[in-house]
Amino acid sequence: MSAQLNRFILVMAAGALVVLTMATPAGAVFDPIATEPVAPYAQPVDASVPKRGCTTTPADPKNTTGSTPAVQVIYAWHDGNGNNYEAYVERIAKIVDRMDWLLDESTNYDQHIKTSCRTGYDTSTYSGYAHALVIPEKIELADPAAENPPEVMADDLAAAGYDDANRKYVVFEDFDGTGTAHCGPVCVATADEWDSGTMMHELIHLHNVDHAKVTEVPDTLAVNDVMSSQYNDWQVDQEFNNYYDPSEVSALFYTSNHPSTNKVNLAAYPQFTTPICCDVGYSNDLLTAQERTIEAQAPYSFPTGFSVSGGGWMQITPPGADNQVSARYYDGRRSLTMNVQAHAEGFLSITRRPAVTAGQRYKFFTRLTTGASGDVKLRLSWYNGSNSLISTSDSSLYALTSDWQEYNVSAIAPSGTATVQLSVVSPSGQNFAYLTDSWQLNHCNNGKTVDGCRIDG
Ligand SMILES: [Zn+2]
Incomplete structure (x- = not known):
C-alpha cells in the first residue's frame, strides 16, 4: 500500500560541534559516527539523556x-565492513534516545517515539535495553564500493520478514549508504552519518512531511529547524505552523509547494505517543491553528477568529500577486488583509483572549507586509478576571515593507492580569492596506533561551 516517497538526499554540512565521539571499531573501514545538532541549545550529555525504553515488545518482531x-x-x-553490532549497539540506542529527547524537548507538550523491542534481554540495564531495541540485519550489497540507495535496505528487510505496515524501520547503515526516507515495499528512514538530527529528519519525512518552509514567505526555508538544517538544529517546527502542532492534532498543514495538496500534522504520527500538555520545552504557542495561520480559508470569506474596530475593515486576502497571496508559492493558505482607513486609529485583533499568568513574560509575533506604505505597531492588551482593561504594552512603530517580515512585542503580564488580547494597531490618518499572517503568542518560560522565548526568524 505504500506509495513511493520522494527521495530526500541530504546535503552534507560541516561545522557542527562534536558532542559525541566513538572510535571506529578495529578493522572497520567505514566510520558512521556523525556530530549531534546543538541548536537552539546544547543537548544534555549522554548520561542525562532520558532512556526512552521499550514501548512494545512483541513475541516476534x-x-x-x-x-x-x-x-x-x-x-x-x-561483510565488507564487518558486523560491528556489539561496538555500536549502545551508541545507536543513545541516538534513538536523543531522537526521543528532541521530539519532547521541542515544545511544551509531552510526546515520545513509540519503540518496538525484541524479547530475551534484561531491559533494566542500558546494555540489555540497547540489545532489545536494536536488531542487527546483514545486508547483501550488489556493489559495496558504491553508494547504496534505500531501496536495497527496504528490499532486504522485506525479504527477511520485516514488512509490517505498522512499523517504520529506522536503519543505521554501517557502510556507504544515504540519508533518505523511502517507502516500498516497507518504509525505511536511513542514515550512514549517525546523529539524532539526521535520523529524526528522515523519520519525519516518512510521515510525508517535506522540508520546513516559512509558511508565508515565498520559497523561503525555515532555517532553524531539523527539517532544514538537521546537522545544526534539532528542534521541530518552532512556530507550530509548518508541519507540527501538538496543541491541535486535528489541525493540518500544507507541507509542500503549491499545487501540492498534501496536508499533515506530525503530532498525529501513529508512531508517536499522543501529545499531552504541558511541560517545559523550547517552544509553545497559546493560539489556535486558525488564529495562527488563518487556516485554509477561501478568498472573499470572513477571517474567523479576528475582529476589527476603528479605522479599517478586513478580509481574507483576495487573489492577486504571488508575493501578496502567500498561498500561491507555498501552501494554499491565504493571509488576512486589513484595509486601513484614515478616520480613526484601526485595531485588528484576535477576538479570543488567551489566559495568561500575571508576572510572566509573553511575546506576540506576526508577519506583516504591504504593497504600498504605512505604519503599524503591535499591542498586548492586559485584562483582569472581570474583563476590564488593566494596561497595554506596545511595540515601536514599524514602517512596513514589501517583504514578509516578522515583528514582535514582548512584555510581562502586570499584576492582576487574567487574559491578553493581541492587536495590530494602525495610527489614524493613513489609507493603505497591509497583509498579516503567522500569528503567535509565546509564554516565555522555557528557561533555556535568552528571554525564554523562541529566537526570532
Ligand atoms: Zn530531507
Whole structure:
C-alpha cells in the first residue's frame, strides 16, 4: 500500500560541534559516527539523556500485525565492513534516545517515539535495553564500493520478514549508504552519518512531511529547524505552523509547494505517543491553528477568529500577486488583509483572549507586509478576571515593507492580569492596506533561551 516517497538526499554540512565521539571499531573501514545538532541549545550529555525504553515488545518482531504502531531500529551491516553490532549497539540506542529527547524537548507538550523491542534481554540495564531495541540485519550489497540507495535496505528487510505496515524501520547503515526516507515495499528512514538530527529528519519525512518552509514567505526555508538544517538544529517546527502542532492534532498543514495538496500534522504520527500538555520545552504557542495561520480559508470569506474596530475593515486576502497571496508559492493558505482607513486609529485583533499568568513574560509575533506604505505597531492588551482593561504594552512603530517580515512585542503580564488580547494597531490618518499572517503568542518560560522565548526568524 505504500506509495513511493520522494527521495530526500541530504546535503552534507560541516561545522557542527562534536558532542559525541566513538572510535571506529578495529578493522572497520567505514566510520558512521556523525556530530549531534546543538541548536537552539546544547543537548544534555549522554548520561542525562532520558532512556526512552521499550514501548512494545512483541513475541516476534517480524510478525507485529495488530500491535501498536512503532519504530523498529535496525543496525545494517555487510561483510565488507564487518558486523560491528556489539561496538555500536549502545551508541545507536543513545541516538534513538536523543531522537526521543528532541521530539519532547521541542515544545511544551509531552510526546515520545513509540519503540518496538525484541524479547530475551534484561531491559533494566542500558546494555540489555540497547540489545532489545536494536536488531542487527546483514545486508547483501550488489556493489559495496558504491553508494547504496534505500531501496536495497527496504528490499532486504522485506525479504527477511520485516514488512509490517505498522512499523517504520529506522536503519543505521554501517557502510556507504544515504540519508533518505523511502517507502516500498516497507518504509525505511536511513542514515550512514549517525546523529539524532539526521535520523529524526528522515523519520519525519516518512510521515510525508517535506522540508520546513516559512509558511508565508515565498520559497523561503525555515532555517532553524531539523527539517532544514538537521546537522545544526534539532528542534521541530518552532512556530507550530509548518508541519507540527501538538496543541491541535486535528489541525493540518500544507507541507509542500503549491499545487501540492498534501496536508499533515506530525503530532498525529501513529508512531508517536499522543501529545499531552504541558511541560517545559523550547517552544509553545497559546493560539489556535486558525488564529495562527488563518487556516485554509477561501478568498472573499470572513477571517474567523479576528475582529476589527476603528479605522479599517478586513478580509481574507483576495487573489492577486504571488508575493501578496502567500498561498500561491507555498501552501494554499491565504493571509488576512486589513484595509486601513484614515478616520480613526484601526485595531485588528484576535477576538479570543488567551489566559495568561500575571508576572510572566509573553511575546506576540506576526508577519506583516504591504504593497504600498504605512505604519503599524503591535499591542498586548492586559485584562483582569472581570474583563476590564488593566494596561497595554506596545511595540515601536514599524514602517512596513514589501517583504514578509516578522515583528514582535514582548512584555510581562502586570499584576492582576487574567487574559491578553493581541492587536495590530494602525495610527489614524493613513489609507493603505497591509497583509498579516503567522500569528503567535509565546509564554516565555522555557528557561533555556535568552528571554525564554523562541529566537526570532
Ligand atoms: Zn530531507
